[in-house]
Amino acid sequence: MAGNSKARQRKAKESVANGKDAGISSSDARNDAVSGSSAGAPFWVVLVLLFIIVILLSYVSYPNIASLLRHTDSVQSKREITSESEAHKHPMKSASDAVKKDVSLSNEIEEMEEEAQEIQPEEQETIKLEMTPETKSKTKEVKLIPESKKKDKNVKKKPEKSEKKKSSKKQDASNEIEDFKASYLKEMSPKKIFVDGRRLPPVELLPQKPNNSSVKVFLYDEFLSKEECEGLMKAHDRHVEEMTKKDPIVCFDSINTLRRHLKANKKKVNVTPLDFTPGTTCVNKTFSSQLKNWLKQNWSYSTAFYPGESRFSKVFEYRVKEATALTPVNGGKFQITSYPEGIGYKTHTDCREDDEKRDRMATILVYLQDVEEGGETKFPELGIWAKPRKGRALVWNNMNKDGNCEPLSIHNAAKVVKGHKYILQRWYYYKNFYSLGKRPPEPHLPEREPGTPRVSCDEYDHGSCRWYDEWNYDHILEYQRQKMTLQ
Ligand SMILES: O=C(O)CCC(=O)C(=O)O
Numbered sequence: 140m141a142g143n144s145k146a147r148q149r150k151a152k153e154s155v156a157n158g159k160d161a162g163i164s165s166s167d168a169r170n171d172a173v174s175g176s177s178a179g180a181p182f183w184v185v186l187v188l189l190f191i192i193v194i195l196l197s198y199v200s201y202p203n204i205a206s207l208l209r210h211t212d213s214v215q216s217k218r219e220i221t222s223e224s225e226a227h228k229h230p231m232k233s234a235s236d237a238v239k240k241d242v243s244l245s246n247e248i249e250e251m252e253e254e255a256q257e258i259q260p261e262e263q264e265t266i267k268l269e270m271t272p273e274t275k276s277k278t279k280e281v282k283l284i285p286e287s288k289k290k291d292k293n294v295k296k297k298p299e300k301s302e303k304k305k306s307s308k309k310q311d312a313s314n315e316i317e318d319f320k321a322s323y324l325k326e327m328s329p330k331k332i333f334v335d336g337r338r339l340p341p342v343e344l345l346p347q348k349p350n351n352s353s354v355k356v357f358l359y360d361e362f363l364s365k366e367e368c369e370g371l372m373k374a375h376d377r378h379v380e381e382m383t384k385k386d387p388i389v390c391f392d393s394i395n396t397l398r399r400h401l402k403a404n405k406k407k408v409n410v411t412p413l414d415f416t417p418g419t420t421c422v423n424k425t426f427s428s429q430l431k432n433w434l435k436q437n438w439s440y441s442t443a444f445y446p447g448e449s450r451f452s453k454v455f456e457y458r459v460k461e462a463t464a465l466t467p468v469n470g471g472k473f474q475i476t477s478y479p480e481g482i483g484y485k486t487h488t489d490c491r492e493d494d495e496k497r498d499r500m501a502t503i504l505v506y507l508q509d510v511e512e513g514g515e516t517k518f519p520e521l522g523i524w525a526k527p528r529k530g531r532a533l534v535w536n537n538m539n540k541d542g543n544c545e546p547l548s549i550h551n552a553a554k555v556v557k558g559h560k561y562i563l564q565r566w567y568y569y570k571n572f573y574s575l576g577k578r579p580p581e582p583h584l585p586e587r588e589p590g591t592p593r594v595s596c597d598e599y600d601h602g603s604c605r606w607y608d609e610w611n612y613d614h615i616l617e618y619q620r621q622k623m624t625l626q
């Protein structure tokens with residue numbers, strides 16, 4: 140570095156002497172030389188030369204500041220490259236989404252990766268190799284732009300520059316939606332893999348109850364390393380801590396669920412549909428804050444990050460693909476959930492028993508830490524259960540090969556009796572769709588301050604309330620009525 144800067148100084152001095160373009164000071168040297176020659180007066184030439192010398196001297200005296208600036212530039216351009224490639228992946232992303240990303244879990248994950256990078260350099264290498272084909276396919280996406288430009292030519296009145304950009308972006312997005320070809324994921328096939336010298340064989344958990352379902356449950360111990368688990372938990376905790384500074388808005392699947400929660404907490408409050416924010420299944424801000432105390436925050440906490448938002452997402456999906464043949468393009472968001480003591484999760488299937496093929500074919504769930512007592516994942520119809528162990532992955536199919544939801548895949552999270560449970564989950568879809576794995580736009584209702592979390596209480600039993608760091612459309616009545624189809 141020191142040698143380089145000396146060489147630069149020498150070069151810069153030479154460039155001034157020769158009046159030539161050289162090194163980092165080239166533009167200064169060139170500009171000054173040009174203005175000097177056009178003036179033609181020797182007094183100005185001397186003045187300009189003096190000016191150059193002063194600039195060069197100040198540069199020479201502060202090499203650290205200069206190199207610092209260069210460093211900032213390179214960091215800046217790296218950021219730009221990242222966000223640009225993200226923009227290709229998320230063409231519908233708005234500016235507010237970009238701002239929102241600043242407070243998203245991805246930032247925390249990125250920090251965790253920086254630490255992890257020091258620990259696992261070899262693994263980072265493997266991932267880079269894996270990313271190459273995707274980068275190529277991104278270039279293909281970019282090639283869509285000229286097509287939309289061709290269409291723009293038909294427009295008679297020339298739109299303003301920014302308008303033109305906006306409309307061509309819109310056009311690109313709609314082209315991409317139209318051109319989207321769904322990939323089907325019909326089964327998983329678990330096999331042994333090696334990660335960082337760890338041998339990871341799948342262990343099938345055999346049903347203890349006779350059944351005729353296609354559901355298979357596998358377990359991999361040490362699927363994630365201790366460092367990966369700890370990094371994810373830390374990122375989740377920091378994010379939850381930040382976001383719980385604001386009280387959440389609480390939503391219910393029905394007024395009955397709200398009544399049951401109030402009754403269980405010995406609150407004699409009469410509630411009517413008028414207590415809900417119009418158009419939604421959520422109660423207003425004041426009532427929500429009251430409920431937070433009344434319900435004693437009896438919920439689990441879920442935070443989400445999306446594919447492509449962090450290196451870890453690549454690391455993880457690559458490992459999952461190698462181990463199970465579950466393909467990254469069929470994967471949705473990543474969700475980290477933590478359960479405080481006394482909290483579990485209702486019995487449910489991860490798929491819906493309707494004809495929807497764009498549904499969750501398989502689930503991978505990784506326990507990020509041991510739980511002293513309770514917190515098992517249980518499949519009551521199969522007689523299968525698994526205990527939380529740091530790094531242990533549980534993977535199962537929720538749908539059969541024909542894309543029908545298997546009712547016997549029902550499962551629940553037993554209440555944590557002692558300890559604190561953390562899991563990472565990702566769902567893989569039978570038929571993927573354009574918006575799968577992309578951070579979704581947020582609904583405008585209920586009106587709320589930016590960064591307000593939500594709590595969703597789906598049913599009373601088994602402590603089914605869950606706090607979320609992001610919003611979807613489940614609580615919007617119109618959405619429920621129309622069963623709006625996602626792109
Ligand atoms: O925490 C668990 O063990 C299960 C969680 C689960 O099934 C879910 O969130 O869909």
Ligand SMILES: [Fe+2]
Nearest residue numbers: 487488489550
């Ligand atoms: Fe589940």
